[in-house]
Amino acid sequence: MSNLIREKCKSLRLAYVADIYEQIPFENPEQYISALLQQELEHREVAKGERLIKKAKFMNEKELKDYRWSEHIRLPPQLDRESLESLYFIDKKENLILTGAPGTG
Template structure:
């Protein structure tokens, strides 16, 4: 890509176009631009997610695979361990609050 095109991409804040423009298959100009801009949107979304996670300053990651399920874990009647692990509450637009003593994660 020429320096002029790189400068134009920078001015338009098309951060990824300069890196990906050669990788997009070309059938016709309209299809090319649509595919190019879609990749720009996708890469921006990915970068935004990473930026927000970094900004949140999570101390360390927690996963259900490593959770120690024991007798001390109590569920309300409308949910059980399988429901929690399947994340079904998300599609039902429900909230989940996990509580515990300080230091339990």
């Protein structure tokens, strides 16, 4: 890509267009522009998610599959491990708060 095009993309704040414009198949001008802008939006969303996670300064990433279940874990009567791991509460738009003594992670 010429430096002129790269500079124009930079001026327009189209950060990803300069990198992806050659990868978009061209069928007609409308399809091309639509696909190019869609890719720009998708790249921005990914970058935004990564930026927000970084800004949150999470100490480290944790996943339920790595969780150490023990007999000391107590759940409400209406909830068991399998239903917790199924993440059903997300579909119901419910919150889940896990608490523990200091130092438990």
